[in-house]
Amino acid sequence: MGKADQNKKAKLERLLNTSFELFTSKGLNKTSISDIVERAGVAKGTFYLYFKDKYDIRNRLIAHKSSQLFMQAHEALSRENITKFDDKIIFITNYVLDALAANKGLLSFIYKDLSWAVFKKALTSNVGSTDVDFVAIYNNMLEESGHKFRDPEVMLFIIIELVGSTGYSAIMFNDPISLDALKPHLEQTIRSIVQNYIEE
């Protein structure tokens, strides 16, 4: 890789990192392209060599960061000794919620967009080379469960929306209850949902 290519890659990285910092601290709307390039130390025009506009870079970041989060959750899961399917889902769920609680900027950024649409995109569009194929992981979990599931995709959809939506309220506003108080409720609800989708 030549000097130019290195420089080019470094600029891209710097723009991505800077954007992420600003989006998670100031929010998307309050972050201007000027803010980004100034802090990244590149010229304004340079931004447009890499991204179409602010929303382009946002989408790439959301996909990347979401994917990253699930990958970390899955890695943590693989270090545990958990065998039952619903236990695994709950572990991942809690892991992600804790991570988001520890980084409210991130939560705010991927907000209601930790929703199905973005989630699916994140898991299929492999932004970076290291991004996981979460679909494969989920299918694997289903197989290893020893059960047969009805509409497994819908089941996952429901769980993700439920967790994301209630988690957001709990983490951001402690309303109507704190995240810690919410967790047992979610656990019980998730177990019920999984139960519903097991085919006899």
Place this chain on the structure above:
Amino acid sequence: MGKADQNKKAKLERLLNTSFELFTSKGLNKTSISDIVERAGVAKGTFYLYFKDKYDIRNRLIAHKSSQLFMQAHEALSRENITKFDDKIIFITNYVLDALAANKGLLSFIYKDLSWAVFKKALTSNVGSTDVDFVAIYNNMLEESGHKFRDPEVMLFIIIELVGSTGYSAIMFNDPISLDALKPHLEQTIRSIVQNYIEE
């Protein structure tokens, strides 16, 4: 009420209605104060006599419209002959989802904000004189059920977030399934959740 007062009230109404039309058709970000006042037929300065800024009017509208929606759902429910608690919840749920599906602009407007925080505000802050006290209605439903519920507020929270979040994806993107396909899934899930919260 004098003529001046009437005029004053008419202006307020016109600003609210116009804003709502524009927010639901063009979206919040694309609607400027200029758009609103021009269409409402009042001067720009007048806007600031009634509202602090665009977000002030938005919040009041969300609360009002959400409340209205639930009131309509409840009125429709009262015309039916439904006695069981979970059947009532499902009826209201379906009613609201259908209404939002028929008015995507509205859904988009109150979006992820048909969330707990706003919902609660809507039910307590009584924007207009005709707004319902939904808390009372819910408590009533709980009593009439003949059951005793554990954490009824959390139960409602979970149901609302679940329905709002999955419904949004289904209505707006048909993803991963259509609203009609989603409904049986929601029904079953809601029944499980309610079951979980019944105290033996």
Place this chain on the structure above:
Amino acid sequence: MGKADQNKKAKLERLLNTSFELFTSKGLNKTSISDIVERAGVAKGTFYLYFKDKYDIRNRLIAHKSSQLFMQAHEALSRENITKFDDKIIFITNYVLDALAANKGLLSFIYKDLSWAVFKKALTSNVGSTDVDFVAIYNNMLEESGHKFRDPEVMLFIIIELVGSTGYSAIMFNDPISLDALKPHLEQTIRSIVQNYIEE
């Protein structure tokens, strides 16, 4: 007229005058809105209260200045004792050419646009209240000539294009001859053209 209205009119005037100065000195392309408002002493946004964009103000200026020029020519003509039709046309022609030679910025500004399209617009769209109805003047001249003309509009069109086009080259570049050298050529050509259109 209230203070506000006076102020408003003064701003409009200032914008028009400033734009004209800049257009005729720097040219249209090199004149930015920023230049205009800065020199006019108004805020940038103010410009957009009065004009759609740079081309809007340009069109209004071209029409106004062209009209003005022809009005001056006609006034000068009426102070002379010229009776023959072609003599009148040649007088006006020379008057306009001399005026443009004395103000190359103006010539450059209305350039090839002292063409039929703009000329006609200028004479019909009465920008200011004082703008002449040149069509009426021309028709008057035709009647007073004692002749009957075939296609008088086309005749005028041909003369104007001829004079404008050759005059531009002579005034701006002295190429292929100077304006003074050109005049007799134009005079002879115009007389021939007029002759051609007299119906026997």
Place this chain on the structure above:
Amino acid sequence: MGKADQNKKAKLERLLNTSFELFTSKGLNKTSISDIVERAGVAKGTFYLYFKDKYDIRNRLIAHKSSQLFMQAHEALSRENITKFDDKIIFITNYVLDALAANKGLLSFIYKDLSWAVFKKALTSNVGSTDVDFVAIYNNMLEESGHKFRDPEVMLFIIIELVGSTGYSAIMFNDPISLDALKPHLEQTIRSIVQNYIEE
């Protein structure tokens, strides 16, 4: 010619052709250097190896294309059996007008610049090796006419400006009359002009 030289010449050609296509389709102002080099398949810096800027390439194109047009007109003329001087001029005039009417992009591009200044440059600056020496052709036509002309250059100047200017309006705007309606007017006017310049 070596491979490198061939390549070099091919690049120059590609830049010229591409620019011409873009100038005649999108217009000069709306065509950026980026557009040109992208479509020509060369690097941005390469453009500056061949041309000073956008206006440099434009001037060379106008000269080249104008010259080409007159050459074609002259070739067509030589295939006809026209002997009288004014008939020849009118033939060329009509040929050029028809060509421009069939290619409004070209007309728009060389616009008011099919004027004397550019015309003369085109006839002297011999952009390509195949460009005609129109001055020689014109002088030939004068000689073959059997007449002696006063100021033949001015006569040509006047005719070209007249035809170019009125033709532009007719072709582009059909205003005040269509090109077909204009032609007889031009024919008559040109004959009068030629007549004026014949020395007895």
Place this chain on the structure above:
DNA sequence: TATGAATGAGGGTTCATTCAT
């Protein structure tokens, strides 16, 4: 000769907010 990433000034335009009337 050729490249194309990088530049950064400058473009036009929008719009929430103010305040003299």
Place this chain on the structure above:
DNA sequence: CATGAATGAACCCTCATTCAT
């Protein structure tokens, strides 16, 4: 109370030009 002209900072984006490779 109501007005709406005026503000001017801030926005996004373009693009001719340079220069290290």
